[in-house]
Amino acid sequence: MANLRSKLRGLGCAEVMLNSLKSKNQDKSLAALNVKKPRRAEVNYCPEHPKGETTESLEEERIALLSEYMKKDNWHTVTAKMDKTFSYRRQEVLQGQPFVADFKSRWPALFNEKEIDNEFKRISTVPLLSTFFAALDQYSPRLIEIFRHKGGAGGRKIQHVMMDISKDDTIHTRRTCVLKSLCIYLNEDHEKLVKEYKNTDTEATASMGQTVLGVYVIRKEGVELRHEDPEDIGVLIEGVEVLNNLQSIGIACALLFGLTYCLNLSYPSKLKCTFEVLQKIFLDLDGQRLSSKAQFLKNKLMSK
Numbered sequence: 615m616a617n618l619r620s621k622l623r624g625l626g627c628a629e630v631m632l633n634s635l636k637s638k639n640q641d642k643s644l645a646a647l648n649v650k651k652p653r654r655a656e657v658n659y660c661p662e663h664p665k666g667e668t669t670e671s672l673e674e675e676r677i678a679l680l681s682e683y684m685k686k687d688n689w690h691t692v693t694a695k696m697d698k699t700f701s702y703r704r705q706e707v708l709q710g711q712p713f714v715a716d717f718k719s720r721w722p723a724l725f726n727e728k729e730i731d732n733e734f735k736r737i738s739t740v741p742l743l744s745t746f747f748a749a750l751d752q753y754s755p756r757l758i759e760i761f762r763h764k765g766g767a768g769g770r771k772i773q774h775v776m777m778d779i780s781k782d783d784t785i786h787t788r789r790t791c792v793l794k795s796l797c798i799y800l801n802e803d804h805e806k807l808v809k810e811y812k813n814t815d816t817e818a819t820a821s822m823g824q825t826v827l828g829v830y831v832i833r834k835e836g837v838e839l840r841h842e843d844p845e846d847i848g849v850l851i852e853g854v855e856v857l858n859n860l861q862s863i864g865i866a867c868a869l870l871f872g873l874t875y876c877l878n879l880s881y882p883s884k885l886k887c888t889f890e891v892l893q894k895i896f897l898d899l900d901g902q903r904l905s906s907k908a909q910f911l912k913n914k915l916m917s918k
Contacts, residue, residue: 655899656875657739660708661701672702676720683723692723693732700736707878714852714877724876725856727869734872740897746868747789749896753915754792760914761795771798789864800887800907807885808863813845825850827874827882829866849873 652659663672679695682688696703703721706712718725724733727743734742761772772795779791790808797804809828811818814835822830832846848858849870856873860866871892874881881889887907894901895912904912 654875654893656737658700658704658737661704663701664698667698667701669702672699675699676702679721679723689728693729696723696729696732697736700733704737707876711878714856715854717877718854718856727857727860727865730869730872730876733876737875738897738899740899742872742897743865743868745897746871746892747864749898750789750792750864751785753896754788756915757792757796760911761799764799768798768801771804775804786862786864790862793864793867796891797885797888800891800911802885802888806882807867807888822850822855823853825853827851827870827879829863829870830855831863851877851879 663669675695676699679692679699682691682695685691703724706720707717712720723729731742734740758776761776764772775794775798776791778787794804794808797807807828808831809821809825810831810833811821812835813832818832828850830846830848830850831844833844834842846858847860847863847866849856849860849866851870851873857866857869860869871889873879874889887905890905890908891911893899894904894908895915
């Protein structure tokens, strides 16, 4: 077993080669700090290419996928090709760490609701949207009860957010209010997760261009009722609009979380606790190791 990793590297094992010091363009002390490994219960973190496939053959599949993606009602073929090129795409993300704009131009088929859900399942074996919303809806009554007992400035902010439910008690409104209130309860800024703009806001484009990771909502000017449908809901990463015209803020938040797995992104530091709760409590990925904040909330959720 002493030279197992050397033998695996000689056989071309992708995950071992990824962490080889010889493959890193930096000194050994810095390379040791740049070890790439599963951090969030990724089951297929760095998969091998399918049997009989090479990087060159999968690049040809990627090029073919670009033309298939442009055809209407062709999702069966697109999904099959996305399945086949998963290992190639995953190794590109981990080894190259590409900018989101460049990666989107190479893999446009990934950036939609259906394929983000599929890609998340390929990585974690857990379906994203169904699991996320089942947990959110299950915990919402208890979470709302917990939020009502929050005092101080945070409690007042939560009360203001929760007023939207009294005006429009729909499933989408309830999910949005719970997600925003969750940020506040964990002492994080909900506007870092969901930022709202008016369609006449001249500074909106500049502000969106500076967003590292978040959800944007564009509402009509002069419309005071919060339950009026927004003009647009989307997701921003590195200032790039990666998703738009989404059905609800809840779906946007779920897809944003899924993209952190698909693109191997770190959680934003100012929303770290919120994303940890989504991962470890809602989706039950690595749910045995919780920070003190997340554990405290989980204890309250499980208590009657």
